[in-house]
Amino acid sequence: MTRRPTIADIARAAGVSKGAVSYALNGRPGVSATTRERILAIATEMGFVPNRAARSLSVSSAQTVGIALRRPARTLGIEPFFMELISGMEATLSAGSFGLTIQIVTSQEEELEVYRRWWAERRVDGVLLCDIHVEDRRIEVVPSLGLPAVAVGGPIEGGRLAAVWHDDQEPCGEVLEYLYALGHRRVARVAGLPHLLHTTIRDAAFGAAARNVGLDSFTSIHADYTGEQGARITRRLLTSAARPTAIVYDNDVMAVAGLGVAHELGVAVPEELSIVAWDDSPLCRLTHPTLTSLTRDITAYGSRCAELLLARIGERGANPGEPAPSVQFLPAALSPRGSTGPAA
Amino acid sequence: MTRRPTIADIARAAGVSKGAVSYALNGRPGVSATTRERILAIATEMGFVPNRAARSLSVSSAQTVGIALRRPARTLGIEPFFMELISGMEATLSAGSFGLTIQIVTSQEEELEVYRRWWAERRVDGVLLCDIHVEDRRIEVVPSLGLPAVAVGGPIEGGRLAAVWHDDQEPCGEVLEYLYALGHRRVARVAGLPHLLHTTIRDAAFGAAARNVGLDSFTSIHADYTGEQGARITRRLLTSAARPTAIVYDNDVMAVAGLGVAHELGVAVPEELSIVAWDDSPLCRLTHPTLTSLTRDITAYGSRCAELLLARIGERGANPGEPAPSVQFLPAALSPRGSTGPAA
DNA sequence: CTGAAAGCGCTTACAG
DNA sequence: CTGAAAGCGCTTACAG
Numbered sequence: 001m002t003r004r005p006t007i008a009d010i011a012r013a014a015g016v017s018k019g020a021v022s023y024a025l026n027g028r029p030g031v032s033a034t035t036r037e038r039i040l041a042i043a044t045e046m047g048f049v050p051n052r053a054a055r056s057l058s059v060s061s062a063q064t065v066g067i068a069l070r071r072p073a074r075t076l077g078i079e080p081f082f083m084e085l086i087s088g089m090e091a092t093l094s095a096g097s098f099g100l101t102i103q104i105v106t107s108q109e110e111e112l113e114v115y116r117r118w119w120a121e122r123r124v125d126g127v128l129l130c131d132i133h134v135e136d137r138r139i140e141v142v143p144s145l146g147l148p149a150v151a152v153g154g155p156i157e158g159g160r161l162a163a164v165w166h167d168d169q170e171p172c173g174e175v176l177e178y179l180y181a182l183g184h185r186r187v188a189r190v191a192g193l194p195h196l197l198h199t200t201i202r203d204a205a206f207g208a209a210a211r212n213v214g215l216d217s218f219t220s221i222h223a224d225y226t227g228e229q230g231a232r233i234t235r236r237l238l239t240s241a242a243r244p245t246a247i248v249y250d251n252d253v254m255a256v257a258g259l260g261v262a263h264e265l266g267v268a269v270p271e272e273l274s275i276v277a278w279d280d281s282p283l284c285r286l287t288h289p290t291l292t293s294l295t296r297d298i299t300a301y302g303s304r305c306a307e308l309l310l311a312r313i314g315e316r317g318a319n320p321g322e323p324a325p326s327v328q329f330l331p332a333a334l335s336p337r338g339s340t341g342p343a344a
Numbered sequence: 345m346t347r348r349p350t351i352a353d354i355a356r357a358a359g360v361s362k363g364a365v366s367y368a369l370n371g372r373p374g375v376s377a378t379t380r381e382r383i384l385a386i387a388t389e390m391g392f393v394p395n396r397a398a399r400s401l402s403v404s405s406a407q408t409v410g411i412a413l414r415r416p417a418r419t420l421g422i423e424p425f426f427m428e429l430i431s432g433m434e435a436t437l438s439a440g441s442f443g444l445t446i447q448i449v450t451s452q453e454e455e456l457e458v459y460r461r462w463w464a465e466r467r468v469d470g471v472l473l474c475d476i477h478v479e480d481r482r483i484e485v486v487p488s489l490g491l492p493a494v495a496v497g498g499p500i501e502g503g504r505l506a507a508v509w510h511d512d513q514e515p516c517g518e519v520l521e522y523l524y525a526l527g528h529r530r531v532a533r534v535a536g537l538p539h540l541l542h543t544t545i546r547d548a549a550f551g552a553a554a555r556n557v558g559l560d561s562f563t564s565i566h567a568d569y570t571g572e573q574g575a576r577i578t579r580r581l582l583t584s585a586a587r588p589t590a591i592v593y594d595n596d597v598m599a600v601a602g603l604g605v606a607h608e609l610g611v612a613v614p615e616e617l618s619i620v621a622w623d624d625s626p627l628c629r630l631t632h633p634t635l636t637s638l639t640r641d642i643t644a645y646g647s648r649c650a651e652l653l654l655a656r657i658g659e660r661g662a663n664p665g666e667p668a669p670s671v672q673f674l675p676a677a678l679s680p681r682g683s684t685g686p687a688a
Numbered sequence: 689c690t691g692a693a694a695g696c697g698c699t700t701a702c703a704g
Numbered sequence: 705c706t707g708a709a710a711g712c713g714c715t716t717a718c719a720g
Contacts, residue, residue, distance in 0.1 A: 004464060006713055017691045022715055030716095032689060049464035053400035054713030057696045062397065064445070077428040078626040080421030087421070090448045099445045099467065101408070104434045120348060120393035123443065227630040253630065260632035263607070282422040286571040286597065287631075288604035350697055361707045366699055374700095376705060398697035401712045 005046040013046070014039050025050070056122070064099040065089075065309060066124035068111045070131065071104070078253055079225065080281040081298060082130075085152065088302025089128065096310055098125075108133075112141055119147045126313045128152055128305055129161070132197045143324075148316055150309040152301075153198050159323035162312055164305045166329040171294050172205040174334050175276055176213045179246045183343035184274060185216040188244040190233050190254050194222040202250065202278075217242070223254060230254025234261040238273070245343040246274035252283045252293070259287055259339065270341030280335055289338025296332040304329055349390040357390070358383050369394070400466070408443040409433075409653060410468035412455045414475065415448070422597055423569065424625040425642060426474075429496065432646025433472065440654055442469075452477075456485055463491045470657045472496055472649055473505070476541045487668075492660055494653040496645075497542050503667030506656055508649045510673040515638050516549040518678050519620055520557045523590045527687035528618060529560040532588040534577050534598050538566040546594065546622075561586070567598060574598025578605040582617070589687045590618035596627045596637070603631055603683065614685030624679055633682025640676040648673055 007021040014021065016035060023030035024039035025048075031039070056062050067089070069082065090100050101124060105111045115138075118124045126148035129138055142149045143160040154163030179187055189206060192199040203220060210218035221237075223229035230249065237244055238261065249255035255277030262269050269275055269289055277284050280293035308327055351365040358365065360379060367374035368383035369392075375383070400406050411433070413426065434444050445468060449455045459482075462468045470492035473482055486493045487504040498507030523531055533550060536543040547564055554562035565581075567573035574597060581588055582605065593599035599621030606613050613619055613633055621628050624637035652671055 007715095008713075017693095018714080019692080019716075020690065023690095026715085028716095030689070035690085047464075049461060051401070051713050052465040052467045053397045053404075053406065054696090055715080056397035057395070057401050057698085057713080058715040060397075060696070077424030077426070077431070083421035083427060086446070087448050090446065094447055100447070101443045101445045102430070102434065103438055103444070104431050117393060120391075121396040123396045227626055231630075253626075256630045260630060263632040282571055282597075283627075286575075286600045286604060288607040351699095352697075362698080363700075363708080364706065367706095370699085372700095374705070379706090395697050398712090399699080401697080401714085402699040404712070 004051075005043075005048045006051070007048075010039060010043050010046060010048060013042050060122060061313075062123055062125050063097065064101055064124050065093055065126050065128065065306070065313075066101045066103070066115075066118050067128045067130070068103050068105045068114050070106065070108065070111050078227075079251060080283060081251075081279060084281070084298040085130075085302040085305075088299035088304075089306040090302075091299070092303045092306040092310070098310065108137060112138065115142060115147060116145065119145055126150070126309045128309060132156065132163075133195050134197050134200055135195070136197070148309065148312040150305050150312060152305050155326050156197070159326075162308055162324040162326065164301070164308055164327045164329055166296070166301075167331045168202050168205040169208070171332040171334065172202065172209040173212065175248060175294065176206070176209045176215065176218075178334060178336070179248075179274065179276070179340070180213045180215065182246075182274065182341065184246040185343070186242060186244045187215055187218050187246045187248065188237050189218070189220040189248045190230055190237075190250060190258065191220045191222045192250040193224055199250065206248075217244075219244075223250075225251050225253060227253050227257035230257035231261050234258035235265070238262065238265050238267055245272075246276070246340070248276045248278065250278050252277045252279050252281045252291070255291055255293075256283055256287055259291065269339055272344050274340040274343070276334075276340060278332070284337070287339075292337045292340040293335050294332040295335045296330065301329055348395075349387075349392045350395070351392075354383060354387050354390060354392060357386050404466060405657075406466055406469050407441065408445055408468050409437055409470050409472065409650070409657075410445045410447070410459075410462050411472045411474070412447050412449045412458050414450065414452065414455050422571075423595060424627060425595070425623060428625070428642040429474075429646040429649075432643035432648075433650040434646075435643070436647045436650040436654070442654065452481060456482065459486060459491060460489065463489055470494070470653045472653060476500065476507075477539050478541050478544055479539070480541070492653065492656040494649050494656060496649050499670050500541075503670075506652055506668040506670070508645070508652055508671045508673055510640070510645075511675045512546050512549040513552070515622075515676040515678065516546065516553040517556065519592060519638065520550070520553045520559065520562075522678060522680070523592075523618065523620070523684070524557045524559065526590075526618065526685065528590040529687070530586060530588045531559055531562050531590045531592065532581050533562070533564040533592045534574055534581075534594060534602065535564045535566045536594040537568055543594065550592075561588075563588075567594075569595050569597060571597050571601035574601035575605050578602035579609070582606065582609050582611055589616075590620070590684070592620045592622065594622050596621045596623050596625045596635070599635055599637075600627055600631055603635065613683055616688050618684040618687070620678075620684060622676070628681070631683075636681045636684040637679050638676040639679045640674065645673055 011018045024036040129151045151163040154165035156163045277291045277293040280295035284291035284293045355362045368380040473495045495507040498509035500507045621635045621637040624639035628635035628637045
């Protein structure tokens with residue numbers, strides 16, 4: 001195995017300067033068409049691939065985007081959401097020949113530390129922020145580092161942090177109208193973590209939709225997205241005096257757990273209980289009955305987030321005063337399946 | 345936001361050469377204890393963080409490990425396995441201040457292309473290989489590139505590719521003995537993809553165990569790990585003439601789908617059918633009844649793989665002739681839960 | 689259009 | 705123990 005060819009080798013072989021090789025390789029003016037051709041031919045023949053570190057050092061850009069996932073290891077795997085999101089991001093990143101570097105963290109403090117280090121080391125050019133909280137230090141800290149960033153979810157007040165988000169008002173209305181039409185009047189919701197921005201947005205949207213539709217009762221109980229809490233809360237709901245006839249869950253995992261509890265208690269789905277999962281995933285088609293869900297294209301969502309981040313990186317420092325862009329994505333749509341039916 | 349401090353800035357402030365700063369920062373001989381202290385103090389005061397690209401260019405190491413995942417986007421998310429594995433890898437990598445870069449690919453050709461590019465660009469120092477096939481070009485190609493690599497799973501014949509694997513004979517025996525003790529005589533297995541090394545190893549191990557235990561019948565049907573196929577095959581098994589009284593699944597997703605089919609067909613679990621899932625995951629505790637599974641600590645497994653890879657990277661070129669290490673991990677252990685019981 | 693040179697921010701022999 | 709210098713492999717003004 002011999003040493004990898006460098007632009008110096010190509011320059012020598014072509015009888016030109018290293019600068020000329022660089023211009024030719026990068027498709028910039030500065031070399032004639034004929035020498036460009038010749039240089040390119042020699043480069044491919046030698047199997048030349050530019051050294052990333054050298055390039056990064058020169059242009060001071062890492063050609064890499066980072067994502068820090070703050071989830072306990074045991075729950076990280078089970079939600080299909082993240083892998084789908086990452087897969088979508090990665091597709092557009094690698095199309096732009098950007099890499100994706102990933103780190104698991106356990107606290108917000110650690111997460112911010114990772115960002116500071118990554119940015120100081122110039123290891124990444126930008127980051128994607130997940131699970132925005134209502135009071136989220138990242139909203140202030142990350143922009144103030146000068147680190148380009150895009151929040152997955154929003155909208156975000158303040159305008160310094162770019163975000164990709166989607167309207168929840170419409171899908172919340174769609175779900176409750178659908179359940180109402182099926183005759184449901186007592187609906188419960190097993191919600192996500194109360195300090196997540198995204199949960200509070202749904203809290204408001206569902207509240208408004210419940211009033212519009214005219215349900216007799218609509219209660220949200222906050223949980224942590226795990227199967228354990230999904231099961232426990234469902235058990236409580238199904239054994240309560242005024243048992244709901246339909247339950248909406250803020251993620252697929254809790255919905256599947258809820259279905260399990262219905263089986264356990266001998267409550268027939270959908271005859272005695274209708275179940276709706278927010279965020280469709282293959283999980284929702286694994287069960288019997290299959291779960292009615294709110295579908296969004298998470299892969300495409302991830303792609304959109306990555307696109308915006310690349311754009312932000314590209315225009316870095318261009319318009320420092322302007323508010324950060326806030327991009328709206330398609331709202332979720334209802335996919336009716338076997339777990340919903342007429343109220344008993 | 346001013347320019348980040350470099351070793352030149354520190355050298356100037358400390359009144360020493362850049363070399364001295366580098367020695368001090370890296371804890372190498374070449375500076376006295378007192379100057380070292382002084383340099384370190386100044387560095388921390390200035391908030392110095394070394395530029396990765398510059399370091400990489402000098403030492404020609406990227407301090408990064410890569411992993412290419414070859415799964416269709418729609419199935420990637422649902423198996424908790426990968427996220428848990430990645431989480432475990434990432435923990436030991438970041439402890440060694442290595443980064444993890446990830447890319448999704450769709451074919452083996454593309455995967456090899458990614459490795460070639462990563463290595464040529466010196467973007468990674470090594471890679472982790474997943475889903476080893478029976479006839480796998482990577483086993484030959486990757487070592488011949490000179491790219492340090494560790495296979496997740498094995499053992500691998502040939503000895504040029506390091507691997508971390510675990511014995512499947514013992515857990516296969518444990519499962520079938522357990523089912524036999526419960527009175528099961530006709531057992532079926534919904535297996536993984538037949539061209540995966542890991543599937544063929546289980547094929548052999550289960551076959552041997554079935555003979556040892558003395559089952560009346562044991563048949564393996566190969567599938568692709570998706571819920572769809574898990575469901576379809578289960579439906580076929582449960583409607584066949586000599587219906588099995590127990591089914592073992594090669595992953596959690598197919599097992600959950602199989603349970604759904606049992607519900608659909610009105611086959612009571614575990615009264616009329618026992619179900620065992622290989623690879624315990626939170627998924628297995630989401631259902632009712634909960635699934636008896638073969639448990640292994642995937643996070644720890646990922647850590648072990650990363651450790652071996654870091655060791656391989658460290659000893660790069662040290663013993664070119666020697667066969668690659670083959671590290672054995674703990675075998676899976678049976679976790680009995682609600683989905684198994686006495687045969688009808 | 690082309691070439692020679694400096695620079696990115698580190699590390700590491702090599703002399704004193 | 706310490707300093708001055710070269711080098712890693714690129715990019716990019718700056719002269720011709």
